[in-house]
Amino acid sequence: GESVGLHLPTLSVQEGDNSIINCAYSNSASDYFIWYKQESGKGPQFIIDIRSNMDKRQGQRVTVLLNKTVKHLSLQIAATQPGDSAVYFCAENGGTDSWGKLQFGAGTQVVVTP
């Protein structure tokens, strides 16, 4: 079946640098996407979302880019901090008939080094 996947399982970033986490999706019916951050022992925490009628959305230190042509999603974190160390998941909704199901990728581990 169609699924969400991530290109890099682990991303090592120096403190203060910008991070870019990539995600490929294959379900063309998906029209809503979310990035979650999950720290060890905790549930996923919402970072930012984007709907398919947008190409870019910015939050506090984060930017999500959506390229529907190549079915690609990315999360940019500016001035990465030690507290950004976590696993990051992208999720898609599979379209409006998905009944609330979010399909998650496998995750990318971000490690921030001093």
Add this chain to the structure above:
Amino acid sequence: ETGVTQSPTHLIKTRGQQVTLRCSSQSGHNTVSWYQQALGQGPQFIFQYYREEENGRGNFPPRFSGLQFPNYSSELNVNALELDDSALYLCASSPLAGGNNEQFFGPGTRLTVL
């Protein structure tokens, strides 16, 4: 913190037993979704409850069942536990049913099946 609470935090069962996990949704949220997260993987959608009825289901067998109560809290029941059921079980609440809304996750229940 999202305001979504789950109990218990940890649970150990043996194969063949039954388990009930509980979730209290965030205030004002009428929809609860359950996910299973195996170690090192992204969450997998089990089902969603809206207005006390199942509102969509993922690829899980019937021994996974649930309930939603008038106060929107929810239970996940798993019968005839198998070793592969060992995972983090996450509950997420959202203000509306369907797949176009942010889902707020609780901290999860860690289930170990021996």
